[in-house]
Amino acid sequence: MKSFLTCLIACGMCATAAHAAEPRTGEQIYQQLCANCHGPNGEGTEEHYPQGLVGDQSIGQLASLITRTMPLKAPEKCVGEDARAVAEYIHHAFYSPTAQARNKPARIELSRLTVRQYQNSVADLIGSFRPTIQRDAQQGLKGEYFKSRRQRKEDRLIERVDRQVQFDFGEGAPGNEGFEAEEFSVRWQGAVLAPETGDYEFILRTENGVRLWVNDQRQPLIDAGVKSGAGVIELRESIRLLGGRVYPLRLELFKSKQAKEKRASVALLWKPPYLVDEPIPARLLSPQWFPESFVVTTHFPPDDRSIGYERGTSISKAWDQATTDAAFETAAYVADHLPELAGVKNDAGDRAEKLNQFAGKFVERAFRRPLSDDERQLYIEHQFAEAGDLDLAIKRVVLLTLKSPRFLYREISRGSADDHTIASRLSFALWDSLPDPPLLQAAAKGELHSREQVQRQAERMATDPRVHSKLREFLLQWLKVDQPPDLSKSTERFPEFNAAMAADLRTSLDLFLDDVVWSPDSDFRQLILSDDVYLNGRLAEYYAPDLPADATNPGNVEFRKVTLNPEVRAGVLSHPYLMAGFAYTATSSPIHRGVFISRSVLGRFLKPPPEAVAPLPPDLHANLTTRERVLLQTKPEACQSCHNLINPLGFTLEQFDADGRYRTSEHGKPVDPTGDYVTRSGETVKFTGVRDLATFLAASDETQEAFAEQLFHYLVKQPIRAYGEGTLDRLEADFARNQFHIRKLVVDIAVNAALTAGTQQTAAATTPPAR
Template identity: 55%
Template sequence: MTFTPHIFGSALVALAVLAGAAPAEERTGEQIYKQMCARCHGAKGEGAKNYPLPLTGDKSLPQLTGVIARTMPEGEPEALDAEGGKRVAAFIYDSFYSPDAQAKRNPPRVELSRLTVKQYRNSVADVIGSFRGAPKVEEKQGLRGEYFNSRGFQGNKRVIDRTDAEVKFDFGKAGPDPDKPETFDPNTFCIRWEGSVWAPDTGVYEFVVRTDHALRLWVNENRKPVIDAWVKSGDNTEFKASLFLLAGRAYPIRLEFSKAKQGVDDSNKTPKPPVKPAFVSLNWKRPNRAIEVIPARNLTPQKFPEVYVVEAPFPPDDRSLGWERGTTVSKEWDAAATEGALETAAYVVARLPELSGAAANATAADRLPKVKAFCRTFAERAFRRPLTAAETALFIDRPFEGTPDIDLAVKRFVLLVLKSPRFLYPDAGTAPEPYATATRLSFALWDAPPDKELLAAAAAGKLGTRDEVAKQAERMLSDPRARAKLREFLIVWLKLDQAKELSKDAKRFPGFDAELANDLRTSLELLLDEVVWSASSDFRQLLLAD
């Protein structure tokens, strides 16, 4: 507020009355204020009944001193000598008037943002995935297809090894190679398609395989198929399985198809049994979309490792401003974070030999050192910075104290790390500035924690200039996670995330159905990708395109 003559009012009138009791220069500014000002303006300048406004403002100390010298006490400025006015002005300024004094008296409340649900899942996926590695992304599309002229997948029976853009085949009563019909027995052959599938969105995907013969499908799981109809019975020709996937990541996929009479070997029979038709297609239903054949652009023959995805259900994040924010910490969110930590601990222990490199044999001499080294790296990647000595004792040493059971100790460790504020709140703690920069950059571009290269740059002190940060940002933009996040941003900008379904009057638009709506949405997404990532990229097209 701005000082005006009436602010000090009768308080300084009283000062003038009492001025004769003792010289002003013999008292401090605080004494003068307490004796003559506090009863009207409050002991700490907060205001009182007669003068409720607090003594705060933006004037400098010389300016404030001048106001007091010219106007105080109100109507009798000569009652307070210049030296006494300077002292009381200095006290008022330093104690509660100036912005710095106000900041000291009323320090701002520090509010931390937690990880959003998407950031939480991405963080856990990346921490575990960092122990598996991944091939360099190549511009390859489709799946590797191996065609065998047999019931099983014997190597000496493989006839064709090629890349198929997508899996959508109607073989009819012929074999897979109509140009060379003698190559395959049309009654008995099998095919294996293998590679990875890119998820463009975060959410639940429904994988749908349509065939009239035997099949098995693995998605993001190499141990157990998500669809197993290898021993086929009945007339069902459509098989489904649902999985939750994170955007911008490749998940291993394998589809095995077999055309043969189940349980009977007809290869030596004469005459041959009549040929039955065969078809197979690999489809999916993306979140809030229609079923479609998985397109080549979402398939790659490269084999990527399994991605761990936390399945625990979380309450939705706040989107009142249009984008997800981790501003609410509810009992439901805390319970979900606990469930996610328990789920992750069980997963890590089940795959501990793979992730840590330690033998499963409990008596192996090097098992404990390797497991503890794994835990240290896990914690540093989860916290997005190196551990201090105190943190090493708390997170690495303590879980292993008092128990010979290494698996139990690892469970304790994972729970301790994933429930720590150091993991859940990116701004918590006192991370060195290079690591704080790395964290802000990675969550801005990926909704995920820093990768090994970014952490290495932070460790080397190479994130201190604009050019160094720009160099890392340019590298990170080539990652599929950056593309997925930018597409999501544009979808939110266009408010398409609010339109879950699109329908029209069937009489006025008889050709409009779910498949057409799906194609329109795909067309828009391809346009956005073209505008942003093509050689002729120009953001103005987002505003000028038809």
């Protein structure tokens, strides 16, 4: 794949411009000298340069590039007005984002549910037949301590809330009065919040009999009620959980006379996705009861993310098979829990009527709108008539519903959307899931006609934990750490940095993001400017040894917010988790850090390099600093079209080593953290260190626009330009007017997407059958 710079050098687009008999337009120069290689409209040619000429550099930057490098080995032949004319033509005709949008208008594409949307939709569809519980502020689990193994009410001597289950009773008892050291039992119950979607490994370390239930009231996840052998044992089992949801949890501990157990102890830990074993944090535990949730375990192929966000615009046999397998899995679950979900006992005289009513609600909620008479006949009445058995009829209804395009595909409407379509657009933007009963009721009453009505619903929905989860996942994607980076470091250079510290850094980042986003101001600028960071004792000892002794005690596992020197750090830009992630095992990486700032924070377009190039090994130039080594490697002119943007931004973070610690020297030389950036308007801004960079980025229109655009794409999963050319400008203006309030921007995006028809694309890669 050729870079833009390499392409222009190779074609020699200005080789004869200086010798023209009379001034030629930029288009004439391009068509005479470049179209053969790059195509008449810059689309590329299969034989020479298949990649189109597109990007986001300004006319001035393009003209400067042409002046310096064109033609190959004779750049003096294309300078001044000729270079400017060519740059203007390329930019306006097909190179700039505006030209691209004009030449190929974006459209709202017919889209299936993404994997995340499918999983959430099925979970909420089943969950809509269970009680809705609002989580309160209490943390920990409800602990009940009994003087016997039988856990009868009359044997309960202590009832309290324990923040965590980390107990060593030794050879004694939990309390002084009424207990015997030889025999007692404890029951902890409540719920646990899963921060992200994935497989969670629950871990029990104990010297006694234990049982653990997670998201299943019937079958224990770990069942070891009677312990055999002496000493501490470790028990592990995994379960898949969806992020942003609360799951019931119950743990029972038994110390038995018959087993002659001298000691009693228990510790409840888990291993979240991509992290290490750790005690379950108290902030994620609740003493409240919650109903269980249905979590589809069927494996789905990943969604397409080639343009930066998940979308469901392509269909494969693997995806179609996965929806079939998941439908069977869901039907089996519904059948197994039918008395609870339908609210009718198996021997009830009105069971047939109640199950028919349940089926009607199930299909309507899955389709996000009331059923027509024909639909009711097909999806419900026909299945009950043909099955001959009520349980089989319900299974058939579930299977037919979950394989229907009305469930699997998003709403398409031309012109004005009806209230149910608006409700669906709103719920998928905010929750990646189906409308809840209040939103469906508002749609049924015609209360989603005006912007004010939709705004009220969006503001109500924005307080739901599902928005918290979705926004958290977006921020991790924005920071390029949604797929956790490899934080392994050289044991020779960083002997104290280990996997546990890497996991602590991820927790520190999560707490910081939550603190900023869910504060009253929810100020986007504070993500970049804040002097605060969350540290436990282990991290404080390593990254901030100047803090008071109680803060740097490695035994202090609780995280607390501390304020660091603003000249040393600045928000997420210098957070140790990102700095360690955008680095090699032994050295920093200005290139990785510069690419992150360019693409994510500033929203700049960077083409992939023409070929993979391994970094120069530090040992090869042991006397050079990292900055000097990067400058040496990227010195060739063919590298500079991208690296003249990437390198100067990355260099501003050179005061942070490969483990994210602050430093002032490398190899005995002072670290040089100076850099610069040429804005889209052509202004050159210079920086010295991360604080200068952060101050510029927080106030930059480019940064604010890039954040709003990326958030729109993540929430709506459609191109923002399909909703009208002025949509991004309006969102950015409202963002500024609301003092860059992130949660208000989320609501604004959801409301705009729900009410705007946009330009529709009526066919996906595979058109769904009409049923």
